Amino acid sequence: MENRSLVTIAEHSKEKILYLLEMAKQFENNPNRKILDGKVVATLFFEPSTRTRLSFETAVNRLGGRVIGFSDASTTSSSKGETLKDTIMMVSNYADLIIMRHHLEGAARYASEVAPIPIINAGDGANQHPSQTMLDLYSIQKTQGTLENLNIFLVGDLKYGRTVHSLLMAMRHFNPTFHFIAPDELKMPEEYKIYCNENNIKYVEHTDFTEDIIADADILYMTRVQRERFTDLMEYERVKNVYILRNKMLEKTRPNLRILHPLPRVNEIAYDVDDNEKAYYFQQARNGLFARQAIICDVLGITLDDIKE
Amino acid sequence: MENRSLVTIAEHSKEKILYLLEMAKQFENNPNRKILDGKVVATLFFEPSTRTRLSFETAVNRLGGRVIGFSDASTTSSSKGETLKDTIMMVSNYADLIIMRHHLEGAARYASEVAPIPIINAGDGANQHPSQTMLDLYSIQKTQGTLENLNIFLVGDLKYGRTVHSLLMAMRHFNPTFHFIAPDELKMPEEYKIYCNENNIKYVEHTDFTEDIIADADILYMTRVQRERFTDLMEYERVKNVYILRNKMLEKTRPNLRILHPLPRVNEIAYDVDDNEKAYYFQQARNGLFARQAIICDVLGITLDDIKE
Amino acid sequence: MENRSLVTIAEHSKEKILYLLEMAKQFENNPNRKILDGKVVATLFFEPSTRTRLSFETAVNRLGGRVIGFSDASTTSSSKGETLKDTIMMVSNYADLIIMRHHLEGAARYASEVAPIPIINAGDGANQHPSQTMLDLYSIQKTQGTLENLNIFLVGDLKYGRTVHSLLMAMRHFNPTFHFIAPDELKMPEEYKIYCNENNIKYVEHTDFTEDIIADADILYMTRVQRERFTDLMEYERVKNVYILRNKMLEKTRPNLRILHPLPRVNEIAYDVDDNEKAYYFQQARNGLFARQAIICDVLGITLDDIKE
Secondary structure (H helix, E strand, C coil), X not given: CCCCCECCHHHCCHHHHHHHHHHHHHHHHCCCCCCCCCCEEEEEECCCCHHHHHHHHHHHHHCCCEEEEECCHHHCHHHHCCCHHHHHHHHHCCCCEEXXXXXXXXXXXXXXXXXXXXXXXEEECCCCCHHHHHHHHHHHHHHHCCCCCCEEEEECCCCCCHHHHHHHHXXXXXXXXXXXXXCHHHCCCHHHHHHHHHCCCEEEEECCCCCCCCCCXXXXXXXXXXXHHCCCHHHHXXXXXXXXXXXXXXXXXXXXXXXXXXXCCCCCECHHHCCCCCECHHHHHHHHHHHHHHHHHXXXXXXXXXXXX | CCCCCECCHHHCCHHHHHHHHHHHHHHHHCCCCCCXXXXXXXXXXXXXXXXXXXXXXXXXXXXXXXXXXXXXXHHCHHHHCCCHHHHHHHXXXXXXXEEEEECCCCHHHHHHHHCCCCEEEEEECCCCCHXXXXXXXXXXXXXXXXXXXXXXXXXXXXXXXXXXXXXXXHHHHHCCEEEEECCHHHCCCHHHHHHHHHCCCEEEEECCCCCCCCCCCCEEEECCCCHHHCCCHHHHHHHCCCCCECHHHHCCCCCCCEEECCCCCCCCECHHHCCCCCECHHHHHHHHHXXXXXXXXXXXXXXXXXXXX | CCCXXXXXXXXXXXXXXXXXXXXXXXHHHCCCCCCXXXXXXXXXXXXXXXXXXXXXXXXXXXXXXXEEXXXXXXXXXXXXXXXXXXHHXXXXXXXXXXXXXXXXXXXXXXXHHHCCCCEEEEEECCCCCHHHXXXXXXXXXXXXCCCCCCEEEEECCCCCCHHHHHHHHHHHHHCCEEEEECCHHHCXXXXXXXXXXXXXXXXXXXXXXXXXXXXXXXXXXXXXXXHHHCCCHHHHHHHCCCCCECHHHHCCCCCCCEEECCCCCCCCXXXXXXXXXXXXXXXXXXXXXXXXXXXXXXXXXXXXXXXXX
């Protein structure tokens, strides 16, 4: 049988992405279904991530499945020296699907190669986080009515930001124009600029973050400058306050502009933005529920036809 | 829509309290119902409390709902600097109800003001713990046949004891006589004595804890002298052994006397009391299941009529 | 009512063991049933054990029951000084069954004496772990077609290894021949050799672990040399690499030989053994699901007749 694991969104064709978004739309119409009745899903969070875990666990529970797992590896057999392979083999005996987060890049790929059941990558180090990308795409499509020909501004930590890298790659199918707004220390890495060139993705780089620069944005994708990425905390303190979106910066922006953020935020979006109708980050998080229900069903072999009501 | 959150029992009228107690009684008759089928309840314990969490989670599970959440905030986004508002907004996307415990007073109130879904306060610092009060009231009503005109003795830590303060306020509707038995260091605070005076609640203060003093008690409410409340551990060591209830102290007490304790106890009730038929603290804990089922249903808009069989 | 707790497999007769194995077989045919609908099972892991916990929780979920509990006692009331009795009494108010793991020997026995609901011992210190023994027996019976007259080789840490002690006692009904293979520091304790003599169990002791010695084994039961058992870490480092099973050692073994291991392993089975058809440890872990479903049903009074389809 085909292993239907989802390790990276880069493996998905344009058609597959649009298909999953259509599935997510069905789940937004009705997220409560009994389609996973009798299924056990393991959420293995070797690295904690409450938001992602709760979103996936809600997705499973609303579909009638049951959840087992752990939210922190410190008390697991891994700490007794067990290999990832053995842990995955063990859990494969119990569950029908493993959703895993790991601090090591490549962990999800490896797990998908040894496991007899599907794996969903819920984040592997700085590498991939495909369900986040699916909910970003769903949020863009829903708010803009299309994924095609959009001006997408990525702001903040473009060097370590896993979500912006994945979004960039997934958007290659849809003729976007990207604007990269970041301080020098956190610039978009060369490899992704090469990727853009190879895939005919237009991009412009900025180091300023001003009202004028974002005037023609359709999507403003803000990211958190994560303390844990810095070895020099002085540098972090200097940088973290530079790229802050404030409500008055939004006055001249397009009416269709929507502001996204993978959350959690620290201070990169001022609280006065929350009441602006262009703020969309909390609804975006809600879309994660539907996008994840679509992903879960897909890796388990449940089709759009199965869920249409 | 009206926000039906439960932040403090002080907001409830006498009628509302009696209504919830009647609901709890229905659940004691049958705690297993499918009335929350399709609902997801988030238990967010920013501060650990196994007892309260397990009681709430049992309540949800026996009603057919599903539980997501965390039992300890140390691995959540809060530790990455996320605000309470953002955490609550995020979880509101997934769950139909949030049950939260937090170390800060006022946290539940604040959450109820920002959340689009109901909040149940499962304890906010030294402030409120309304579901504990409801199970205390249910236990008193069940064992005494009434809530009216009772002699209620509160023993131990009356200064920091959240449960005794809430019980005192909730009893204002029922013409109680309170006896406050505490060492000087842990006396009932002035503000609550003023509250008693303003609400025509009779009270007597004692510093001794003897057989004679408790002779006419209907309810003896013991509390734990919590080490974590003391800055001076020497003081704690001196005080903790003073207010211990022993079985021989119960000989001359009323037949209808019942001993309550919010649990966990350390040593303030000697183990030889456990087999005395006046000991009621374990059954009291069991009543928490029914009281919490009533509270959960009420905040979700499920009425007594909906659950009557 | 009879307390149906499972504290140790030593209490079970031959007939009871064979009955539970027959039940497990029924669950292997179909592990997904609604037989625990409306039941709440508490998994109280005072000591972490992810594998055992996930196995039990899967067993409950696939039978339609609901799970509450904790995976680590560090944030529970135990850390506030609550006694085990009080914790057990509290949880008994909520759950229909307690599955508990504790670092203290005798904890499960004590819990079964105070609790009004059944207890399943999921490991108490170095003492007992009966569900592990049931899955070992199930794995032996399934792979050998019988439990009678087998050559069983126990390898590694026979001094502290709880699983080998329990297996040895459970096999007394089935006329086994045991081979104990261990370094001097980790030899089978005298008390178990006396037990063998008293129960007419044949055994041979070895300090070498070679191809020749295991030539007539039906079951090779490998165990982990656990670092946490050693006070002298130098001694651990010396011993841990001595008893390693490698694929080339299996060439002259019997065709029916199967290799068991309670898992997690560290390095006592080389990875090249995993693809050998005699490796059975991952399937063994899977059998844990069915064995535990049988145990759970049995302590709850559900019979083989109830589950036969």
